[in-house]
Amino acid sequence: MRFTPPDGVLNLAQTLDCGQSFRFYPVTLENNIPAWRGVAFSRGLTVYQDENNDLVLDCTEQEFRDIWFDYFDFNTDYKKSREVLSALHPALKEAAEFAGGIRILKQEPFEALCSFIISQNNNIPRIKGIIERLCLHFGEPFLYHNETRYAFPTPKKLASCTPEDLAPLRAGFRAKYLIDAAKRIASGEIDLESVRKMPLPDAKAKLQTISGVGPKVADCALLYGLHRTECFPMDVWMKRAVSLLPRLSPADFSENAGIAQQYLFHYVRMHPELFK
């Protein structure tokens, strides 16, 4: 089916390959059409944009309404956010013009938490590989276009694993962190939907009780998994990027902090030479 983004904002390459989600890969369809293919919410999806930038998806209207409309966050007006951010600072305006097609995906909370546990001291291609093997070995299989695909593992399934079980992932020291996160959630000690509703400091502190979850991973889990868009995950690259914004701090971005962060992250990542 086809869909026109109400706010006119969407660049699939920027959105699906900007370090927020890790399960989509570029593919080439018949007629040489470049597209993206991946898995979320236990469903496969292949998407591309036509000459009018409309979204073309291989799903029914029903499934689009149930899953993908919300996944791509089409209820939020990104044009408005981009305008607000652009007015704050010239450097932010430049980043927004460069990466203005980014939307913040509403991912599954447990998947986002695990993804960013895996991300620590790691690079994006290898993060994607580890997550792929995690799903292959421990995720529920399903059929997509007559091929077997794998959902992201449930907390219960991962909680029953030992670090030796996770050896095929080659996740290194992060394996024990994944198991701790899964156990704490499977046991009910941490309920991510409750965390979503907490005041930000409480939510962040709660997540940081998980071994392997520090301030950066907690912010990423909150932003990408629980859609707390006032979060601004701060890593080494972002610290450099923020130095471009004198007299402006992430707190000034308010509800648009996550979007600002994603603009800046993409801009910095694509211009490494400007940031030594």
Place this chain on the structure above:
DNA sequence: CGCCAGGTAGGTA
């Protein structure tokens, strides 16, 4: 081959 990666835990001063 060496450097480094969307950091964090555990240790020390």
Place this chain on the structure above:
DNA sequence: TACCTACATGGC
């Protein structure tokens, strides 16, 4: 509080 380092692995 403020640093210091080990950590597993492999992309480049």
